[in-house]
Amino acid sequence: xxxxxxxxxxxxxxxxxxxxxxxxxxxxxxxxxxxxxxxxxxxxxxxxxxxxxxxxxxxxxxxxxxxxxxxxxxxxxxxxxxxxxxxxxxxxxxxxxxxxxxxxxxxxxxxxxxxxxxxxxxxxxxxxxxxxxxxxxxxxxxxxxxxxxxxxxxxxxxxxxxxxxxxxxxxxxxxxxxxxxxxxxxxxxxxxxxxxxxxxxxxxxxxxxxxxxxxxxxxxxxxxxxxxxxxxxxxxxxxxxxxxxxxxxxxxxxxxxxxxxxxxxxxxxxxxxxxxxxxxxxxxxxxxxxxxxxxxxxxxxxxxxxxxxxxxxxxxxxxxxxxxxxxxxxxxxxxxxxxxxxxxxxxxxxxxxxxxxxxxxxxxxxxxxxxxxxxxxxxxxxxxxxxxxxxxxxxxxxxxxxxxxxxxxxxxxxxxxxxxxxxxxxxx
Amino acid sequence: xxxxxxxxxxxxxxxxxxxxxxxxxxxxxxxxxxxxxxxxxxxxxxxxxxxxxxxxxxxxxxxxxxxxxxxxxxxxxxxxxxxxxxxxxxxxxxxxxxxxxxxxxxxxxxxxxxxxxxxxxxxxxxxxxxxxxxxxxxxxxxxxxxxxxxxxxxxxxxxxxxxxxxxxxxxxxxxxxxxxxxxxxxxxxxxxxxxxxxxxxxxxxxxxxxxxxxxxxxxxxxxxxxxxxxxxxxxxxxxxxxxxxxxxxxxxxxxxxxxxxxxxxxxxxxxxxxxxxxxxxxxxxxxxxxxxxxxxxxxxxxxxxxxxxxxxxxxxxxxxxxxxxxxxxxxxxxxxxxxxxxxxxxxxxxxxxxxxxxxxxxxxxxxxxxxxxxxxxxxxxxxxxxxxxxxxxxxxxxxxxxxxxxxxxxxxxxxxxxxxxxxxxxxx
Numbered sequence: 061x062x063x064x065x066x067x068x069x070x071x072x073x074x075x076x077x078x079x080x081x082x083x084x085x086x087x088x089x090x091x092x093x094x095x096x097x098x099x100x101x102x103x104x105x106x107x108x109x110x111x112x113x114x115x116x117x118x119x120x121x122x123x124x125x126x127x128x129x130x131x132x133x134x135x136x137x138x139x140x141x142x143x144x145x146x147x148x149x150x151x152x153x154x155x156x157x158x159x160x161x162x163x164x165x166x167x168x169x170x171x172x173x174x175x176x177x178x179x180x181x182x183x184x185x186x187x188x189x190x191x192x193x194x195x196x197x198x199x200x201x202x203x204x205x206x207x208x209x210x211x212x213x214x215x216x217x218x219x220x221x222x223x224x225x226x227x228x229x230x231x232x233x234x235x236x237x238x239x240x241x242x243x244x245x246x247x248x249x250x251x252x253x254x255x256x257x258x259x260x261x262x263x264x265x266x267x268x269x270x271x272x273x274x275x276x277x278x279x280x281x282x283x284x285x286x287x288x289x290x291x292x293x294x295x296x297x298x299x300x301x302x303x304x305x306x307x308x309x310x311x312x313x314x315x316x317x318x319x320x321x322x323x324x325x326x327x328x329x330x331x332x333x334x335x336x337x338x339x340x341x342x343x344x345x346x347x348x349x350x351x352x353x354x355x356x357x358x359x360x361x362x363x364x365x366x367x368x369x370x371x372x373x374x375x376x377x378x379x380x381x382x383x384x385x386x387x388x389x390x391x392x393x394x395x396x397x398x399x400x401x402x403x404x405x406x407x408x409x410x411x412x413x414x415x416x417x418x419x420x421x422x423x424x425x426x427x428x429x430x431x432x433x434x435x436x437x438x439x440x441x442x443x444x445x446x447x448x449x450x451x452x453x454x455x456x457x458x459x460x461x462x463x464x465x466x467x468x469x470x471x472x473x474x475x476x477x478x479x480x481x482x483x484x485x486x487x488x
Numbered sequence: 489x490x491x492x493x494x495x496x497x498x499x500x501x502x503x504x505x506x507x508x509x510x511x512x513x514x515x516x517x518x519x520x521x522x523x524x525x526x527x528x529x530x531x532x533x534x535x536x537x538x539x540x541x542x543x544x545x546x547x548x549x550x551x552x553x554x555x556x557x558x559x560x561x562x563x564x565x566x567x568x569x570x571x572x573x574x575x576x577x578x579x580x581x582x583x584x585x586x587x588x589x590x591x592x593x594x595x596x597x598x599x600x601x602x603x604x605x606x607x608x609x610x611x612x613x614x615x616x617x618x619x620x621x622x623x624x625x626x627x628x629x630x631x632x633x634x635x636x637x638x639x640x641x642x643x644x645x646x647x648x649x650x651x652x653x654x655x656x657x658x659x660x661x662x663x664x665x666x667x668x669x670x671x672x673x674x675x676x677x678x679x680x681x682x683x684x685x686x687x688x689x690x691x692x693x694x695x696x697x698x699x700x701x702x703x704x705x706x707x708x709x710x711x712x713x714x715x716x717x718x719x720x721x722x723x724x725x726x727x728x729x730x731x732x733x734x735x736x737x738x739x740x741x742x743x744x745x746x747x748x749x750x751x752x753x754x755x756x757x758x759x760x761x762x763x764x765x766x767x768x769x770x771x772x773x774x775x776x777x778x779x780x781x782x783x784x785x786x787x788x789x790x791x792x793x794x795x796x797x798x799x800x801x802x803x804x805x806x807x808x809x810x811x812x813x814x815x816x817x818x819x820x821x822x823x824x825x826x827x828x829x830x831x832x833x834x835x836x837x838x839x840x841x842x843x844x845x846x847x848x849x850x851x852x853x854x855x856x857x858x859x860x861x862x863x864x865x866x867x868x869x870x871x872x873x874x875x876x877x878x879x880x881x882x883x884x885x886x887x888x889x890x891x892x893x894x895x896x897x898x899x900x901x902x903x904x905x906x907x908x909x910x911x912x913x914x915x916x
Binding site for chain 1 (some may be wrong): 489491492493494495497498499500501502504505508509517520521522523525526527528530531532533534536540548551553554555556559561563570573574576577578583585587588592595597607615618620622623625629633643655734735738739740741788789821824833834835837838840841842844845847848849850851852854855862868869874903
């Protein structure tokens, strides 16, 4: 028998949940601050939902299977097809703009590497029904907000932004036929990972026409939008990018954003602005990525609907937080631990119940021991206050309490012990 | 192409999330109040984790499959094997008592019926390492607390409690051989669903010995622990149950609890107290169920460790809340919606960003329109306050705001607009 979790998956013991909940809470808070609503979809979908979008070769990366009724299903490798399906199903009855988010568990049968697991979480945010670049800016600002909430700033990460249209327009204008574009997108993806000379060689050896290779390399030397303007001032994608950056300035997040022509996003379905989030040193995989996908809802039988979305995984993000030491502290497990001096478990239970009814998180020793042992259990359970019942203070109408952090002890009136505890807990 | 969610699964549109989040939040709050810590495990496990506990016939109900590496896996049909595996793996290094909870999505390939889906959620709470009945009482009290938080009371539901030992002892004492016990457990499960006379006939036709059938029926006529005491005062399981009920009284939840000899819980792994939660009219399936499983950790290679746990699904519970009309109201989607009188989108974006940085949930019209249309969008986005930028009030240093619920309008100072909005939001 194999008692380990399956390869590529994780057990989350309570101590592992602290970072996970910290990330999820930050994500949820950002989504709420930006006015996004939560949705969810099944963990498995019909297999053709994925092959319809990405081709049958995607199946190699899927946890696909047949159910007992012969249905071809797959664990979800990404959330976008489910969103697109759900939006398409509602059609025009869904008020636009749709601003939705979800934190799904996703599954990909991939080679295990640093930053990559077979089961992982992803924050997904999408704005559907808005063709304007305001939506792209809104999403990029939301991406930044989620990272800032986790204690990361522009010294830690950057949003790399480009447009699929920019590249496409430029290539078309310089006479590079459309059928060669996909090959060029693949090349670009390799550029940040290679020495520049090696990359130049690769471009020359990949493109048939050497003049075109030089033209492409010329474009790729652009580091800013100003560089692009000098090379090709008439590209409509250039004004698109300029508009986007002006919005990002208005939103006060320009420091976090830079133009990066190498960003193309592998997937074929992106139609406009694309962006990826990297740690500043670029020592890790992309932390998040997204862009515009104006044709996807249609692909799933919906009416043509503009859309833009992004996804941020938990694995690389966790690595970055660990590296920076931006980890949350272990929270108290409960507020009050009730101890019985006389070992009267019913009395401890009754007081515990009254505190819990007042919504004060409380525990009692499930197994009765001497007071010293009970106090040790109270400490082990990481409570803030220990309350002693059955002590001699009760004769004068008091409970003895101990503030665990300081060791300080005092009496509180039995009559208003809930109020007295609440008041003390507020300051702990 | 099939654009529907797979059979037995659900899409959760934002309006469907309201009830789900309401339930989850109540669950989480109860767990926190009772001092339980959250854990999680993979969505799929090695298939033998389930067959090891429940036999190979369980596979018919599983979403089992082989991954690309030939591993035999299954989507999790329940959480207990994962908990047991995780606890067993840590052994004595895990401080006891373990008080853990989780809200997993689970998967069972079953016939679709009211209250039963193929993909559903379950609250799981377990106390591990405590042989005392205090742990059983603690868990039952926690079950009740989760229901009370959702607005349900003893008029709506009851906890039906029994002990597997009670039945086993009694059957053994009356000479019914152990190999017939399983058959009797199956019978008991049918008792509440049948007319009494039909049930008596079934007992007689099932048991070989008619005298034993009568003895069994005699026991099953017991409605209270007092009845049992009259029939068989010496059963050790009787004093166990009496102790449990005294704890439940100390915890102030006796009103919610009743002895019910028909509760056996189908699964073979229960070893002591068992309980199920039903709506008072018993018009629905069990809302929750649990009990003691002192031998399971051992089964997964751990040291012998006492344990007690329960699980509550979201499907029947949601039905009950709907039936009672105890549903949450739709929350506001955001606090503030920023409108631009001059249609200056950058100004609206900039103010939105400042409010968001102050952690005020804010939206702006992603698509600029006339003021009337923007106000309509503000209403559609269910915001609490609309703030107008670019109005003539700005000349005198003010923003105009509109309280959406009342239609009331007023000016607030531009200099301290965040503070002024926060103050008003506190009362909305």
